[in-house]
Each structure stands twice: as structure tokens, then as C-alpha cells.
Amino acid sequence: MPIIKPRKSLGQHFLKDKNIARKIVGLLRAEGCGSIVEVGPGTGILTEFLLEINTIPTRFVEIDENAVNLLTEKFPEICNRLIHYNFLDLDLSANFQPPLALIGNLPYNISSQIFFKVLDNRNIVKEMVCMVQKEVAQRIASLPGNKSYGILSVLLQAYYDIEYLFTVKPEVFYPPPKVNSGVIRLMRNETIHLPCDETLFFNVVKTAFNQRRKILKNSLKSLMADTLSSEPILMKRPEQLSVSDFVYLTGRLCKAD
Numbered sequence: 001m002p003i004i005k006p007r008k009s010l011g012q013h014f015l016k017d018k019n020i021a022r023k024i025v026g027l028l029r030a031e032g033c034g035s036i037v038e039v040g041p042g043t044g045i046l047t048e049f050l051l052e053i054n055t056i057p058t059r060f061v062e063i064d065e066n067a068v069n070l071l072t073e074k075f076p077e078i079c080n081r082l083i084h085y086n087f088l089d090l091d092l093s094a095n096f097q098p099p100l101a102l103i104g105n106l107p108y109n110i111s112s113q114i115f116f117k118v119l120d121n122r123n124i125v126k127e128m129v130c131m132v133q134k135e136v137a138q139r140i141a142s143l144p145g146n147k148s149y150g151i152l153s154v155l156l157q158a159y160y161d162i163e164y165l166f167t168v169k170p171e172v173f174y175p176p177p178k179v180n181s182g183v184i185r186l187m188r189n190e191t192i193h194l195p196c197d198e199t200l201f202f203n204v205v206k207t208a209f210n211q212r213r214k215i216l217k218n219s220l221k222s223l224m225a226d227t228l229s230s231e232p233i234l235m236k237r238p239e240q241l242s243v244s245d246f247v248y249l250t251g252r253l254c255k256a257d
Contacts, residue, residue, distance in 0.1 A: 041067065
């Protein structure tokens with residue numbers, strides 16, 4: 001059992017099972033990466049196995065001072081590789097050698113924000129293996145036509161190939177969460193830039209899913225010209241569109257301008 005008290009404000013649920021920790025670290029490929037970065041090592045259960053990697057520099061980012069003190073006491077060799085900082089505020093390109101492979105048992109309460117940070121840094125984040133709330137993991141890996149398909153599904157799948165790897169039960173955590181967790185892997189695909197205005201693409205996806213019960217003709221009214229109103233694709237709801245459909249729609253909106 002961890003010797004530091006989990007902080008609810010940080011969404012901390014510490015993994016206790018070393019076999020699962022070993023499995024998660026073993027799923028990280030990190031081929032051609034310049035750095036492996038663990039997000040929120042906590043009590044260091046993944047850290048122990050990451051420190052065995054000697055082919056790629058490993059770095060660790062932890063916001064909790066108590067966890068930082070525990071980690072440096074438990075793993076003295078980590079001192080020069082541990083950054084006591086909020087990962088969400090960290091400049092990844094300035095602190096690590098890209099391309100990056102990220103790994104971590106992510107706090108439930110900020111997992112979506114972490115994924116948006118990955119998107120902001122998609123040109124340097126090559127891979128990510130992480131554990132999040134099962135519902136979030138399934139949503140990210142979800143395909144069009146499913147109720148769980150949403151903003152993160154489309155945006156992440158535009159730039160990453162995503163695999164749902166396995167489910168983790170609550171009893172292997174301290175304290176146990178009220179839901180199952182899921183481990184997923186994101187691998188950067190070959191898309192450097194989408195063949196459309198990427199800023200508008202993000203805006204279209206977010207606007208559409210923020211009113212997901214409406215057909216696109218109604219939800220995207222503020223973004224489109226009247227000349228587009230007869231487009232067949234606009235009679236669909238957002239969960240019916242693939243990434244390529246959203247790219248096409250974004251392109252049509254640009255031309256209409």
C-alpha cells in the first residue's frame with residue numbers, strides 16, 4: 001500500500017498491482033523516440049519498470065510534492081530526471097528530446113485535458129500508452145455510429161491510430177475507483193497536416209458534438225453559408241461522420257466562404 005495519502009483534488013488512484021504495471025510498460029514501443037515521459041508517476045509503480053529501460057532517456061513529471069519526495073527517496077537515480085511541475089503547463093519541446101513517447105496512469109479528472117495537450121503537441125508526441133477511466137478509453141477508440149463517439153474520438157483519430165488494449169478492475173488501485181479503467185495506445189499516423197483548415201476542423205468537430213442531437217445543418221448554422229444548406233452530409237448527426245467526412249465538410253465550409 002502506498003505510504004502517501006491519495007489526494008482527491010488531484011484525482012489520484014494509485015495502482016498496486018506490479019504485474020499490471022509491468023504489462024503497461026511492456027506495451028510501450030517507443031521506436032525512434034528521443035524521450036520517454038511518464039505523466040504523474042505517483043508512488044512509482046510504473047517508474048520502477050521504466051527505469052530498467054536504458055536505450056532511451058526516461059523522464060518523469062509529477063505535480064504532487066509528497067509524491068516527488070517519495071519518488072526521490074525510493075529511486076535516488078531519478079533526481080535529475082524528475083520534474084516537479086504541472087504536466088498541463090509544461091513546454092514539452094523545451095524540456096524533452098522529441099519525438100516523445102508518453103506513458104502514465106492518468107488522473108481521471110484531467111485526462112481529457114491531457115489528451116488535448118497531446119493534440120497540441122501532435123508533431124512531437126509519437127506514441128502514448130496510458131490508463132484512464134474505461135468510458136474515456138472506449139470513447140477515444142470508438143468508431144462512427146456509436147453513442148460513445150465524440151470530440152476526442154474524431155480529433156485524436158485524425159492524427160493517431162488508437163487501440164483499446166485491456167480493462168483494469170477497481171480493486172487493484174488504492175483507493176479503488178468506482179469504475180473500471182482501460183489501457184489504450186495511441187500511435188502517430190502519417191498525417192502531418194489534414195487537407196483542410198485544421199483550426200476550422202477542430203471548431204467544426206467541437207461545435208457539432210456540443211449539439212450532438214441536432215443534424216449538422218442546424219448545429220453548424222453559425223459556421224456555414226446559406227449556399228451549403230442543400231449538402232446531403234448536413235442532414236446527418238455528428239456521430240454518423242468519419243474523420244474523413246469531417247475533413248470533407250471543413251473543406252466545403254472553407255470554399256463556401
